């Protein structure tokens with residue numbers, strides 16, 4: 245039975261897309277069958293996996309607004325066990341287009357019900373709390389929260405946790421916080437160390453032990469259309485995402 | 500006569516809030532009368548200027564959804580010549596609340612018509628292209644675009660420039676691109692250098708000569724509720740924002 249996760253944080257630029265791509269790739273390398281879904285009109289996940297804009301004509305927009313099946317929209321990537329549903333800027337119109345339909349928050353959940361050939365599905369969310377992230381959370385078993393080790397990012401965490409709690413007590417009772425992962429962490433920098441202390445003090449075991457360090461190779465990889473794990477599997481960023489995948493799969497009880 | 504600018508980029512975490520606070524403070528130090536408006540439900544601008552959440556009860560949400568006047572919502576900061584309108588998470592409901600009203604894109608423009616005691620107004624936008632950023636662009640003379648020197652950020656630039664052009668040919672004919680400012684720039688890093696070459700090649704004189712370097716003091720300042728210019732006026736980040744203010748005021752023909 246598949247497990248669905250929203251990679252979510254309304255704070256911008258905290259590493260949601262980078263985490264979705266590299267954690268997804270590392271899990272696929274552990275023989276899990278993984279589907280990544282780009283939920284962001286910017287389409288960064290699609291770019292990071294090398295899909296040019298002309299190949300994004302059908303994707304998540306069609307799934308949310310018409311009854312197109314996931315199976316009809318997904319693309320195979322060059323990475324074994326890893327498939328992708330792309331996004332384009334048609335998504336910008338979704339909030340208005342769905343505003344009058346009763347099941348507007350449950351479109352993705354319904355579309356994913358018929359999909360059964362994956363072990364894990366990761367949803368890369370935009371930096372917002374809107375109808376798109378609502379669809380993601382309503383469809384998910386867990387919320388995976390990348391947290392940049394910076395002050396503004398820490399401040400937004402309590403608003404996000406409140407939103408996750410309210411979704412799980414209304415629209416989706418199976419939703420839980422799967423964990424918070426510290427990103428762009430620099431152990432020489434007081435702010436990073438301080439944020440880690442604060443968030444472990446506040447959330448304890450809900451914070452992954454694995455931290456993702458700031459590593460330039462992670463931000464170079466997207467310009468080659470490759471996950472960092474393929475672009476440079478020896479760099480500290482790739483190693484950290486492999487560790488994160490192991491820790492994540494263990495926590496989720498994967499073989 | 501006042502000039503209004505949207506500090507905007509739908510890519511998250513590129514330095515919009517950091518630029519609004521520090522450019523605004525540097526302009527106020529040059530004796531310009533400046534109003535900063537927080538347009539983001541995260542309220543990072545309000546935090547960065549030291550306003551605790553309990554003092555954000557009335558702000559931009561009230562201006563957009565009821566006919567509260569700007570003069571009734573603004574707060575004086577401890578910085579001479581710098582005032583602030585705060586934001587809170589009530590803003591999350593604005594997209595739906597305004598969806599049925601005809602003038603939904605022009606609420607801010609109308610509210611700002613009656614405000615005449617400022618030289619410059621800066622609007623700190625959320626990382627999205629939605630009704631909030633539409634209100635900001637519809638009310639603005641110019642769009643100021645912070646651009647993180649990274650691949651995903653560069654990729655989103657053309658979508659943003661398209662949006663600015665389409666707003667200026669429909670809702671607001673006076674809107675122009677005021678300039679792109681490179682942020683978190685690291686001259687030792689190839690990616691930064693490459694992005695600068697690409698964007699200057701593509702946009703020429705529309706890119707400010709001043710670049711904002713990556714500087715940890717800029718990200719420490721918000722935890723003290725102070726602009727970096729006050730927290731540490733000697734650091735490279737503060738100096739860069741002072742240079743940016745000079746360049747910006749010169750381009751805009753300020754005394």
Ligand SMILES: Nc1ncnc2c1ncn2[C@@H]1O[C@H](COP(=O)(O)OP(=O)(O)OP(=O)(O)O)[C@@H](O)[C@H]1O
Nearest residue numbers: 256257258259260261262371428458459463511649
């Ligand atoms: N650990 C890291 N070290 C260095 N750079 C990183 C790291 N993680 C992400 N980056 C870079 O930082 C920027 C922001 O990351 P990313 O785009 O993944 O964040 P995001 O949360 O998905 O952003 P958005 O809110 O816009 O969707 C990108 O340019 C990315 O390449």
Ligand SMILES: Nc1ncnc2c1ncn2[C@@H]1O[C@H](COP(=O)(O)OP(=O)(O)OP(=O)(O)O)[C@@H](O)[C@H]1O
Nearest residue numbers: 256394511512513514515516517626683713714718
């Ligand atoms: N030049 C810089 N050097 C180092 N850190 C910076 C710099 N500019 C901004 N930061 C830090 O990077 C993070 C992102 O910046 P900021 O929050 O200003 O971006 P934003 O575009 O407003 O984000 P959002 O899209 O969430 O609104 C913050 O933690 C900030 O403190």
Ligand SMILES: [Mg+2]
Nearest residue numbers: 260261284288
């Ligand atoms: Mg992203």
Ligand SMILES: [Mg+2]
Nearest residue numbers: 515516539543
């Ligand atoms: Mg911001």
